Amino acid sequence: MVDTAFILNDSLLEKRQRAIDRGRRADARFMRTTQAMAIVVLAIFIGIIWTLLVGAWPALSIYGFSFLWTEAWNPVTESFGALAPIYGTLVTSAIAIVIAVPIGIGIAIFLTELCPRSLRRPVGIAVELLAGIPSIIYGIWGLFVLAPFLQQYVQPAVIDAFDGIPILSTLFAGPPFGIGIFTAGLILAIMILPFISSITRDVFEAVPPVLKEATYGLGATVWEVVWYVVLPYARSGVVGGVMLALGRALGETMAITFVIGNAHRVSASLFAPGTSISAAIANEFTEAVGDLYYSSLIALGLILFLVTFIVLAAAQYMLMRIERRAGGGTK
Amino acid sequence: MNLGLYARRRMRNGIFLGLSMLATAFGLGWLALILGSLFYEGFSRFDLSLFTQMTPPPGEDGGLLNPIFGSLIMTSLAVAVGTPIGILAGTYLAEHGRYTRLAFVVRFVNDILLSAPSIVIGLFIYVTIVLTMGHFSAFAGSAALAVIVIPVVLRTTENMLLLVPNTLREAAAALGASRAHIIARITWRAARAGIVTGMLLAVARISGETAPLLFTALNNQFWSTDLNAPMASLPIVIFQFAMSPYADWQALAWAGALLITLTVLALSIIARALISQPERR
Numbered sequence: 001m002v003d004t005a006f007i008l009n010d011s012l013l014e015k016r017q018r019a020i021d022r023g024r025r026a027d028a029r030f031m032r033t034t035q036a037m038a039i040v041v042l043a044i045f046i047g048i049i050w051t052l053l054v055g056a057w058p059a060l061s062i063y064g065f066s067f068l069w070t071e072a073w074n075p076v077t078e079s080f081g082a083l084a085p086i087y088g089t090l091v092t093s094a095i096a097i098v099i100a101v102p103i104g105i106g107i108a109i110f111l112t113e114l115c116p117r118s119l120r121r122p123v124g125i126a127v128e129l130l131a132g133i134p135s136i137i138y139g140i141w142g143l144f145v146l147a148p149f150l151q152q153y154v155q156p157a158v159i160d161a162f163d164g165i166p167i168l169s170t171l172f173a174g175p176p177f178g179i180g181i182f183t184a185g186l187i188l189a190i191m192i193l194p195f196i197s198s199i200t201r202d203v204f205e206a207v208p209p210v211l212k213e214a215t216y217g218l219g220a221t222v223w224e225v226v227w228y229v230v231l232p233y234a235r236s237g238v239v240g241g242v243m244l245a246l247g248r249a250l251g252e253t254m255a256i257t258f259v260i261g262n263a264h265r266v267s268a269s270l271f272a273p274g275t276s277i278s279a280a281i282a283n284e285f286t287e288a289v290g291d292l293y294y295s296s297l298i299a300l301g302l303i304l305f306l307v308t309f310i311v312l313a314a315a316q317y318m319l320m321r322i323e324r325r326a327g328g329g330t331k
Numbered sequence: 332m333n334l335g336l337y338a339r340r341r342m343r344n345g346i347f348l349g350l351s352m353l354a355t356a357f358g359l360g361w362l363a364l365i366l367g368s369l370f371y372e373g374f375s376r377f378d379l380s381l382f383t384q385m386t387p388p389p390g391e392d393g394g395l396l397n398p399i400f401g402s403l404i405m406t407s408l409a410v411a412v413g414t415p416i417g418i419l420a421g422t423y424l425a426e427h428g429r430y431t432r433l434a435f436v437v438r439f440v441n442d443i444l445l446s447a448p449s450i451v452i453g454l455f456i457y458v459t460i461v462l463t464m465g466h467f468s469a470f471a472g473s474a475a476l477a478v479i480v481i482p483v484v485l486r487t488t489e490n491m492l493l494l495v496p497n498t499l500r501e502a503a504a505a506l507g508a509s510r511a512h513i514i515a516r517i518t519w520r521a522a523r524a525g526i527v528t529g530m531l532l533a534v535a536r537i538s539g540e541t542a543p544l545l546f547t548a549l550n551n552q553f554w555s556t557d558l559n560a561p562m563a564s565l566p567i568v569i570f571q572f573a574m575s576p577y578a579d580w581q582a583l584a585w586a587g588a589l590l591i592t593l594t595v596l597a598l599s600i601i602a603r604a605l606i607s608q609p610e611r612r
Contacts, residue, residue, distance in 0.1 A: 023512070026511045027509050030510070031423075031511075034426070037416045038420040038428070038433060038437045039433070039437075041420050041437050041444070042433075042436065042437055042440055044478055045440040052458075103354040104354075104358075105354075106351040107358050123355065127359065129362060129599065132596065133365065133592060133595065134538070134539020134595060135539070137591065139570075140584060141368060141369070141588075143573060144372070144573070145364075197358065222347070223344040247446045251449070253448065253541070253542035254541045257570075278448060282545055285545065298458070301451050304448055304451060305448065308447060309443060313443065316443075
């Protein structure tokens with residue numbers, strides 16, 4: 001009897017209803033707040049594209065698409081073209097990828113297949129620490145340590161060795177400056193190495209052990225297991241990791257600004273100084289006088305953003321594919 | 332048994348294993364080289380005066396007090412603004428809108444922002460804030476850094492919330508807790524270590540960022556606490572001093588570089604220790 005009286009008590013029922021309503025309202029408010037913050041992220045992204053488009057418009061409307069393949073960059077006569085920076089960005093990134101991909105994959109193989117269990121974590125962490133070092137550190141190190149070393153020991157030897165061989169002698173023509181396109185590419189390679197190796201390691205670890213064990217059971221060597229089983233299985237993940245690293249390399253600024261030499265020209269030699277999109281913006285933006293100069297630099301930024309956007313989107317697509325195959329779920 | 336084939340396979344295997352070990356040694360070698368030269372070059376100027384004196388004109392003694400202060404201020408401001416946005420947005424992706432179209436788009440865009448060139452973020456803030464206000468300022472610098480903080484925090488928050496077992500949420504819901512209550516009292520708490528890790532990683536990321544500060548906060552040779560005026564920061568001062576022809580400025584740049592690297596490495600090691608779990612599998 002006491003129980004029924006308790007339940008039927010109107011004021012209690014009302015109180016409970018009010019509590020429930022309060023909870024509902026708080027829920028809705030909370031959910032709307034979080035949703036608004038998610039939209040803020042979207043707004044930042046759209047804002048970036050929008051401001052770059054608006055800022056770049058004066059230059060683009062004057063030069064049109066020929067902006068992309070004009071080499072001239074002359075603030076005095078106000079004629080601007082993006083060819084040299086685009087060339088520098090693409091070539092340094094290409095050098096970085098060529099050097100870092102085999103080494104990064106090698107590290108991943110070492111970590112997943114060869115390394116004693118007790119060493120696995122420390123070595124993995126050490127390689128990842130490379131990724132944490134800020135790019136300005138790579139820049140100052142490249143300028144004061146790597147560039148003089150290359151200038152003194154490596155570049156003269158390479159220039160001599162390739163002298164007289166048709167293509168190589170133009171590619172590695174002197175004089176040895178130390179700084180230049182090649183040095184920038186090498187620094188980039190060191191910087192993206194940890195990205196490649198840690199993503200590759202993760203996708204290698206996602207290969208079902210049964211597949212590897214079955215292959216070992218047939219008498220395969222480690223090399224054969226990696227080459228015929230692990231790599232084909234993990235292919236799209238590895239490609240995704242490489243694209244992600246490429247995206248980083250394309251947009252990297254400070255490390256390159258220190259060592260690329262800042263010369264607005266396209267040279268056949270990799271040892272010659274050049275410039276990249278990011279280095280050109282970093283060096284010249286605060287000094288840009290005149291609307292057209294300023295707008296041309298923003299147009300460079302727009303090009304850079306679009307290119308990295310495409311590369312990163314492709315990387316995500318590749319990584320999503322391997323994630324779905326591994327059974328979904330983000331890590 | 333074909334012994335020749337066997338020997339060839341063994342040899343190929345040996346070469347390949349040797350190469351992958353060489354690759355690892357190569358990777359670790361760079362780390363050792365960079366840290367080594369940082370200590371070698373930076374340690375001579377790494378003393379108390381670094382933290383107590385202002386940036387000097389060339390040829391005089393000095394320290395890095397004003398850029399250290401500027402970096403601290405701008406980093407704290409950026410984290411204070413960026414972290415709540417990142418955590419709340421990450422909560423939306425993991426809790427409320429896990430499968431909605433908005434969440435899908437935001438997730439995609441966030442991953443792009445995570446790797447977007449930081450110099451472009453500098454351009455964005457220049458056009459939106461510096462041009463509007465009419466001058467460079469520490470505010471603009473912090474805003475640029477905040478744009479970098481948000482995706483890092485969002486990503487780790489979402490991942491860490493997804494790791495919280497659903498049974499916890501269900502148990503709380505069965506006790507009559509509201510959704511907001513569950514998130515604030517149960518899932519955030521369960522994922523706390525991970526979310527703090529995200530913040531630390533974000534701090535590590537922005538404490539060395541140079542490009543977005545170049546034309547937002549600019550630089551300042553003098554002591555300034557005015558957030559509405561240009562402010563010095565460690566990375567910019569390192570950039571300026573390293574590119575200068577003066578030996579004592581270059582030495583200061585090395586000392587600053589050592590300071591930043593030690594900070595970043597300490598932060599990422601602490602972050603790692605926070606989420607360290609027994610080895611997978």
